[in-house]
Amino acid sequence: MKIHPTSVVSPDVEIGPDVEIGPYCLIQGKGKIGKGTFIEGHVTLGYKSGIIQIGENNHFSPGCVIGGPPQDVSFKNEETSLIIGNNNTFREFSTVNLATSKADKKTEVGNNCYIMAYAHLGHDCKIGNNVVIANNSQLGGHCEVEDNVVISAMCGFSQFTRVGRGSFIAGGSVVNKDIPPFVRAEGHWAIVRATNKIGLIRRGFGRDEANNVHKAVRILVMGTGTVDENIERIRTECKDSENIEHFIHFVKSSKRGIAIARNQKEVSDE
Structure with a gap:
């Protein structure tokens, strides 16, 4: 453990072995910082009423503010948490807020995420594993x-929106409805433009399963029936797999609605 003498560390935060804390850092509240984590200067x-649980081998770049109070006028310094997994990188001036007391009191970031400069993750967000969020996305x-x-640069997400696994959000998009798994979405407001086939294959999908998922996406986006009717078509016409079941569950559990245009005529085969 190495802590620069200009940094201030709360006695209620447990610091693991091989943690390095650079100059002019402020670590407040309660919690734990796991071994091998590197916290650069500034x-x-x-936060004074917060609990931070930070896993191993994380990297915090200069100027980032992680675990600050939620930007919610109803917050009254309740004790809430931020939980971060292992092997994450938070680049310059990125911000991640503590949770409010309105849900489970937890903001969560998984493992192996890369959060680029000036990105912001609001209160009560749930971020999975292997997520990339590019510069200035909020x-x-x-x-x-x-x-x-993968979320490209300068994207905005309304509260309570969801992005399904394996999806890609193009730069400059504004998302106000749920983005299904395995797709590419773009626009203001963002809608599904294609299946994220290249991304799926890079993640180890065989071509048959990538085509199977693509067929499900086409049925959802281009089908002439209701969402429920299109889901029944997916069950009938697509080969049953864990990915298809996840896709169906995501769509059926949406509360904000799925980001598709009903007059959309084509989903790219790329």
Whole structure:
């Protein structure tokens, strides 16, 4: 453990072995920082009423503010948490807020995520594993991002929106409805434009399963029936697999609605 003498660390935060804390850092509240984590200079972690649980081998770049209070006028310094897994990188001036007391009191980030400069993750967000969020993208409170999602630069997400696993959000998009798994979405407002076939194959999908998922996406987006009718078509016409079941469950559990245009004529085969 190595802590620069200009940094201030709360006595209620447990510091693991091989943690390095650079100059002019402020670490507040309660919690734990796991072994091998590197905190560069001018980083702020935690808040006086917050609990931070940070896993192993994370990297916090200069100027980031992680575990600050939620930007919610109803917040009254309740004890809430931020939970971060292992092997994550938070680049310069990125921000991640503590949860409010409105849900489970937890903001969560999984493992192996890369959060680029000036990105913001609002209160109560749930971020999965292997997620990349590029520069200046902003997630409002209570957003959910599943595993293996790539969010390009300068995207905005309304509160409570969800992004399904394996999806790709193009730069400059504004998302106000749920983005299904395994797709590419773009626009203001963002809608599904294609299946994320290249991303799926890079993640180890065989071509047959990538084509199977693509067929499900086409039925959902281009089908002439209701969402429920199109789901029944997916069950009938697509080969049953864990990915198809996840896709169907995501669509059926949506509360904000799925980001598709009913007059959409084509989903790209790329």
